[in-house]
Amino acid sequence: xxxxxxxxxxxxxxxxxxxxxLSLLRFVYHYRDRPGALWFLGVLVAQAxxxxxxxxxxxxxDPALRLAFELAMWVGIVWTGLTxxxxxxxxxxxxxxxxxxxxxxxxxxxxxxSILVVTNPLHRLLWTGFxxxxxxxxxxxxxxxxxxAYLLIGVSTLAVxxxxxxxxxxxLNYGPLYRRETAAVAVSALPPGLALxxxxxxxxxxxxxxxxxxxxxxxxxxxxxxxxRAEMFERDPTTVRAAERTAIDDLADPILVVDRDxxxxxxxxxARRAFVADGAIDRTLDSVLGVSLDDDDIxxxxxxxxxxxxxxxxxxxxxxxxxxxxxxxxxxxxxxxxRERQRQQLExxxxxxxxxxxxxAGVVHGYADMLVDRLDDPQLHRMADAIERRSAxxxxxxxxxxxxxxxxxxxxxxxxxxxxxxxxVVADARADAPDxxxxxxxxxxxxxxxxxxxxxxxxxxLVENAVRHHDGEGVERPDGDPWVSVTVERDxxxxxxxxxxxxxxxxxxxxxxxEAGEETDLQHGSGLGxxxxxxxxxxxxGTVEYADREPRGTAVTLRVPIDAAESAT
Numbered sequence: 379x380x381x382x383x384x385x386x387x388x389x390x391x392x393x394x395x396x397x398x399x400l401s402l403l404r405f406v407y408h409y410r411d412r413p414g415a416l417w418f419l420g421v422l423v424a425q426a427x428x429x430x431x432x433x434x435x436x437x438x439x440d441p442a443l444r445l446a447f448e449l450a451m452w453v454g455i456v457w458t459g460l461t462x463x464x465x466x467x468x469x470x471x472x473x474x475x476x477x478x479x480x481x482x483x484x485x486x487x488x489x490x491x492s493i494l495v496v497t498n499p500l501h502r503l504l505w506t507g508f509x510x511x512x513x514x515x516x517x518x519x520x521x522x523x524x525x526x527a528y529l530l531i532g533v534s535t536l537a538v539x540x541x542x543x544x545x546x547x548x549x550l551n552y553g554p555l556y557r558r559e560t561a562a563v564a565v566s567a568l569p570p571g572l573a574l575x576x577x578x579x580x581x582x583x584x585x586x587x588x589x590x591x592x593x594x595x596x597x598x599x600x601x602x603x604x605x606x607r608a609e610m611f612e613r614d615p616t617t618v619r620a621a622e623r624t625a626i627d628d629l630a631d632p633i634l635v636v637d638r639d640x641x642x643x644x645x646x647x648x649a650r651r652a653f654v655a656d657g658a659i660d661r662t663l664d665s666v667l668g669v670s671l672d673d674d675d676i677x678x679x680x681x682x683x684x685x686x687x688x689x690x691x692x693x694x695x696x697x698x699x700x701x702x703x704x705x706x707x708x709x710x711x712x713x714x715x716x717r718e719r720q721r722q723q724l725e726x727x728x729x730x731x732x733x734x735x736x737x738x739a740g741v742v743h744g745y746a747d748m749l750v751d752r753l754d755d756p757q758l759h760r761m762a763d764a765i766e767r768r769s770a771x772x773x774x775x776x777x778x779x780x781x782x783x784x785x786x787x788x789x790x791x792x793x794x795x796x797x798x799x800x801x802x803v804v805a806d807a808r809a810d811a812p813d814x815x816x817x818x819x820x821x822x823x824x825x826x827x828x829x830x831x832x833x834x835x836x837x838x839x840l841v842e843n844a845v846r847h848h849d850g851e852g853v854e855r856p857d858g859d860p861w862v863s864v865t866v867e868r869d870x871x872x873x874x875x876x877x878x879x880x881x882x883x884x885x886x887x888x889x890x891x892x893e894a895g896e897e898t899d900l901q902h903g904s905g906l907g908x909x910x911x912x913x914x915x916x917x918x919x920g921t922v923e924y925a926d927r928e929p930r931g932t933a934v935t936l937r938v939p940i941d942a943a944e945s946a947t
C-alpha cells in the first residue's frame with residue numbers, strides 16, 4: 379500500500395508542487411518586462427497558495443485550522459484560473475483585454491470571489507456541512523458544494539480552457555517559432571484541471587481527497603521546460619500578432635478584405651477616409667469602389683481625399699485560411715496619384731519631342747543640307763554644315779524619345795531569334811555610317827524569350843553610341859575611322875552581347891550620371907542613348923558593364939536572361 383510505504387503522501391505531493399511553483403518565481407522574475415510574465419508570476423503564486431494550503435491543511439486535524447487552510451486553497455483556485463487567463467491573453471498579443479478599465483473589472487471579480495470564499499463560514503453560500511473525514515493518514519474533509527461553488531469552479535475551469543485555446547491557436551498559426559513553449563504550457567494545465575473537476579464532482583474511490591494539487595507536479599515540470607529549454611519568455615508571439623494587426627491598420631494605402639461574395643468584412647482607416655466614412659462593412663465591393671473582382675482588368679480608380687482627387691491602382695490577392703481553403707480576397711488600393719501625374723507629364727514631353735522637335739529639326743536639317751550644297755564661302759559652308767549636324771542630332775533625339783515611350787509603356791516578351799535581330803541592327807548601322815567598319819560575330823544560335831523592341835533598342839543604342847561618338851583617331855584601322863565589333867554568345871542561361879570600339883571612351887561624368895540614376899549639373903550626359911540602354915536593361919532584368927579597352931576604346935557587355943519574361947523587373 380502506498381500509504382504504508384509513504385505516510386501522508388497526499389500532503390507531501392501537494393507541498394512538493396507548491397515548492398516547485400515557488401522555485402519558478404525567481405526564473406520568471408528576470409523576464410518581468412516581457413508580455414505575460416507578470417501575470418505568470420501571479421499564476422505561480424496562486425497555484426503555490428493552492429498547493430501549499432492544501433498540503434499543510436492535510437497535516438492539521440484541528441477543525442478550525444483545517445477550515446482556514448481550506449479557505450486559502452479556494453482562494454488559490456479562484457486566482458489560478460484568472461491569472462492564467464490574463465497571462466494567455468497578454469502573451470498571445472491580446473493584452474488590451476486585461477488593461478485599463480478592463481483590468482479593474484478583472485481584478486474586481488477576483489477580489490469579490492475571494493471575499494465570497496473567505497466569508498463562507500458566515501453566509502454558507504458556497505458549501506455547508508464541513509467536517510473532517512481522514513484518509514491515508516491525512517486530514518481530508520467532506521462538505522456539500524452549493525451552486526455558487528460550482529459556478530466558481532466552472533468559471534475558473536472555463537478561464538483555463540479559454541487560455542489553452544489561445545495558446546493552441548498560437549501553436550497552430552505561428553508555426554514552429556513558438557510551438558514548444560505554447561504546447562508545454564497548454565498541456566501543463568490539463569492534469570490539475572481534470573483532477574479538480576473529478577474532485578468537484580465527487581468522483582473516484584476517495585472523493586474527499588483532491589488530487590489536483592498533486593497534479594501540479596507535472597504542471598511545474600512542463601512549465602520549467604517551457605522556461606528553460608524552450609525559452610518561453612525569450613520569444614514573443616505578441617510581435618507577430620501586433621504585426622498582423624498593424625500591417626493593415628497602419629498602412630497609408632487603403633486596404634479592404636472581402637469574403638467570397640465580395641462583401642467587405644474589414645477595411646483599414648485609410649480605406650474609410652478615401653472611400654466611405656462608415657457603414658462599409660457588409661456592403662459589396664462594387665457599391666464602395668465601383669469595381670468587381672470578376673472584371674478581367676481592374677483599372678485605376680479615383681477618390682476625393684481631404685478635398686484632393688487621388689488616383690489608386692487596385693491589386694487583388696486571394697485569401698486562404700490555415701487549411702488552404704479560399705475564404706476571400708485582400709484588395710489593396712495603392713496611391714499612384716504622383717506617378718500618374720509624372721506619367722502624364724512624360725507623355726506630354728514625349729509628344730513634344732516626338733512631333734514638334736523632330737519635325738522642326740527635320741525642316742532645319744533639310745534647309746541646312748541645301749545650304750551646304752549651295753554656299754561657296756568656306757566660313758558659311760562650315761556654319762551650314764554645323765547646323766546640319768546639330769539638326770540631325772536633334773532629329774535623332776526625337777527618335778530616341780519614341781523609343782523611351784515604348785519602354786515606359788512596357789512590352790510583352792515573346793520567343794525571339796537573337797542572331798537575325800542583331801544582324802538587322804548592324805546592317806542599319808552600316809547604312810547610316812558607311813565609313814564605319816562594323817563586324818558581327820554570332821557564336822551561338824540563341825532563341826530567347828524577350829520583349830523584342832526593348833532588346834533591340836539596347837543593342838541599337840550601344841552600336842550607335844560607339845559610331846557616333848568616335849573621334850576619327852582609332853587604332854584598329856590605318857585611317858583611324860570608326861571600328862566596332864559586335865559579339866553574340868550564350869553563357870548557360872544568359873544571353874551575352876558585347877560591343878567593342880576604339881573610340882575615345884565614355885566620359886567619367888556620363889558613366890557617373892547613369893550609375894547614380896539621375897542627371898545633375900555636374901554629371902550631365904551627352905544624350906539619351908546610354909539612358910535608353912540603362913532603362914532597357916532594367917526592363918529585361920539584365921545588367922550592363924562598361925570597361926576600358928587597351929590601348930583605347932570601350933568594351934560594353936550586355937547580359938540578359940534567356941527567359942527575360944521571368945527575370946524582368
